[in-house]
Amino acid sequence: MTELENIKPNVYLKCEDRKLTKDDQDENVVDPFDEREIFDLIRNINDPEHPLTLEELHVLEQSLITVDNEKNIVQILFTPTIPHCSMATLIGLSIRVKLLRALPPRFKVSVEINPGTHASEHAVNKQLSDKERVAAALENTHLTEVINQCIGTPLK
Amino acid sequence: MDRMQLLQTLTGHEGRVWSASWHPSGNLFASCGQDKTIKVWAKTENYRWVAQKVLTKGHSRTIRDVAWSYCGHYLASASFDTTVAVWDQKSGEFECNATLEGHDNEVKSVTWSRSGNLLATCSRDKSVWIWEVHNAPDQEDEYECVAVLNGHTQDVKKVCWHPQEDLLASASYDNTIRMYRQDMVDNEWEMLEPMESHTSTVWSIAFDASGKRLASCSEDKTVKIWQQYGPDNTLGIPCPEKGSVWKCVCTLAGFHTRAVYDIDWCKQTGLLATACGDDMARIFRETPNSDPNEPTFELVVMFAAHSQDVNKVAWHPVTPGVLLTAGDDATIKIWQYQEEN
Numbered sequence: 001m002t003e004l005e006n007i008k009p010n011v012y013l014k015c016e017d018r019k020l021t022k023d024d025q026d027e028n029v030v031d032p033f034d035e036r037e038i039f040d041l042i043r044n045i046n047d048p049e050h051p052l053t054l055e056e057l058h059v060l061e062q063s064l065i066t067v068d069n070e071k072n073i074v075q076i077l078f079t080p081t082i083p084h085c086s087m088a089t090l091i092g093l094s095i096r097v098k099l100l101r102a103l104p105p106r107f108k109v110s111v112e113i114n115p116g117t118h119a120s121e122h123a124v125n126k127q128l129s130d131k132e133r134v135a136a137a138l139e140n141t142h143l144t145e146v147i148n149q150c151i152g153t154p155l156k
Numbered sequence: 157m158d159r160m161q162l163l164q165t166l167t168g169h170e171g172r173v174w175s176a177s178w179h180p181s182g183n184l185f186a187s188c189g190q191d192k193t194i195k196v197w198a199k200t201e202n203y204r205w206v207a208q209k210v211l212t213k214g215h216s217r218t219i220r221d222v223a224w225s226y227c228g229h230y231l232a233s234a235s236f237d238t239t240v241a242v243w244d245q246k247s248g249e250f251e252c253n254a255t256l257e258g259h260d261n262e263v264k265s266v267t268w269s270r271s272g273n274l275l276a277t278c279s280r281d282k283s284v285w286i287w288e289v290h291n292a293p294d295q296e297d298e299y300e301c302v303a304v305l306n307g308h309t310q311d312v313k314k315v316c317w318h319p320q321e322d323l324l325a326s327a328s329y330d331n332t333i334r335m336y337r338q339d340m341v342d343n344e345w346e347m348l349e350p351m352e353s354h355t356s357t358v359w360s361i362a363f364d365a366s367g368k369r370l371a372s373c374s375e376d377k378t379v380k381i382w383q384q385y386g387p388d389n390t391l392g393i394p395c396p397e398k399g400s401v402w403k404c405v406c407t408l409a410g411f412h413t414r415a416v417y418d419i420d421w422c423k424q425t426g427l428l429a430t431a432c433g434d435d436m437a438r439i440f441r442e443t444p445n446s447d448p449n450e451p452t453f454e455l456v457v458m459f460a461a462h463s464q465d466v467n468k469v470a471w472h473p474v475t476p477g478v479l480l481t482a483g484d485d486a487t488i489k490i491w492q493y494q495e496e497n
Contacts, residue, residue, distance in 0.1 A: 105464055105485070108414070108433070129375070129415075130329070130357065131433075131465070132220070133311070135172070135190070136236050136262050136280070139217050 004049055009081045012058050014043075032069035033103070035062055041102050042076070045094050046150045048087045057081055059091060064114060072106045074099065079114040088118055092128045093137065094150040158439070158456045158495050160479070166488040168195060168207050173482040175221045175468050180228045182474035184208075187488055188219035194233055194243075196250065197488075205490060214241040214252045217262075225268040232275060234263040240277050242299070256287060256299055269317045269324075275299065276324050278312035284326045284336065286345055303345035307334045314360045319367045319423070327358035333372055333382070335402065353380055353404040359416060365423040370402065373416035373430055379440070381406040381451060391449060406451050411438060411458075414465075422471040427493065428453065429479055431466035437481050439493065461489060 018036055023029045039062040043055035054060040064077040076095055080088045092111045099109045111128050113121040127133060137143055171190035178185045185205075188194045194211040215235035222233045231243040231250070240256040240263055261280035268275055275287040286303040311329035318324070324336045333351040338344070356375035363370050370382040383405045387395045395401050414433030421428050428440040439457040446452045462483030472478035477493035 126329075126356070126375075132264070132313070133280075135218065139236060 035065045074109045077114040079117045160491045163490045172484045186222045188222045221265045232266045234266040236262040265314045276315040278315045307347040329357045360418045362421040373419040375415040377412045379408040424476045429469040431469045433465045437461035
């Protein structure tokens with residue numbers, strides 16, 4: 001990457017770690033997936049441009065995640081750092097892939113742009129929800145390398 | 157409510173099963189998917205389906221679709237590797253004896269014409285290709301591309317030939333359906349006006365037995381019924397010279413909770429089956445005595461077909477009421493429709 005699209009993004013603080021309760025450590029208690037657990041799975045995904053996580057850039061926020069464990073539904077809204085961000089599809093794809101690998105297959109995951117925060121939100125959303133195109137994209141070795149780099153834990 | 161009886165669950169594919177196609181005899185079917193293989197299933201004496209052949213050497217990426225020719229001698233497969241393979245058993249074994257190249261990107265669907273001498277393919281590259289088949293009993297068959305049709309503005313998901321005529325239909329990510337026919341004067345393939353009504357990707361299309369109706373299903377969670385009107389229609393619907401128009405006469409909305417990935421219209425019973433992203437398959441029947449110009453359809457069965465998205469529904473070509481479904485859960489299932497009296 002030669003030129004950064006968003007030269008000075010706003011950087012925010014990370015949230016504190018989840019406080020473990022007694023029930024969380026009790027193997028006999030069934031704890032369903034909740035918003036915080038999904039957030040923890042994806043908040044450390046790296047931005048493709050900056051050495052920062054999607055949480056630090058406020059691309060992902062726990063309040064924009066909806067989980068219905070019973071109905072097997074996970075919905076993520078993400079906010080690109082700028083309205084013309086050309087990385088929006090790649091960021092959405094990284095979130096999808098991370099959840100595809102981490103969650104049981106019963107979940108229907110949708111990843112969409114936070115309404116009103118991107119110039120081509122409709123086109124990006126349509127592409128991210130097309131499972132056939134996502135499947136084809138994931139057979140592209142170059143693209144999966146880039147995504148794996150985003151998903152991998154940061155080197156710091 | 158009518159019901160579906162599960163006859164058999166078939167496992168063997170690794171990963172998502174994308175498509176399947178019945179052999180015209182009904183004694184075989186082929187399936188394909190993410191694992192880059194084609195499996196040919198045959199019926200044993202005690203009516204169990206078993207994988208008789210596994211074809212592995214045709215494609216280097218996901219096989220998205222398979223289709224048998226009407227004569228039953230050829231099987232075509234469409235792959236994300238941009239090629240279409242044609243398999244036959246001339247040597248006694250299934251062999252890939254032709255590879256059709258030309259698409260710039262993933263091939264999404266393949267279909268044979270009723271006459272058997274035309275093959276159509278469509279791709280992510282937005283085009284629909286028509287191939288002429290030159291059979292040579294003692295030599296290799298040849299496939300010649302006779303038309304490249306660039307009517308769609310986006311990824312083309314599905315192609316489907318008319319059950320009797322050389323009329324081709326295609327469905328696309330651009331939300332439209334298009335039809336193509338050969339001009340009688342200059343033999344060139346021409347595109348008819350796009351059929352617009354869906355508000356998102358049209359995933360699949362199927363003609364009814366008469367070929368005068370087409371059903372389509374979409375990412376917009378609806379199913380639509382289209383009716384052909386010729387110049388002699390009594391409703392006064394304007395038609396192009398010597399041509400016909402297709403009008404959306406019915407929308408089935410509110411039945412599906414997620415994208416509808418496939419649809420099949422049974423040529424024997426008239427039942428309409430759909431495959432949905434909510435893991436369910438549904439069967440619809442036209443209401444008796446419904447107005448042909450404003451038909452109504454009722455949901456007669458809804459059943460949990462798979463544990464993940466359902467990608468394919470296909471009615472048996474011979475035995476009424478036998479339905480095949482395939483899904484993301486790597487299984488294929490065979491069902492029997494039972495009417496409740």
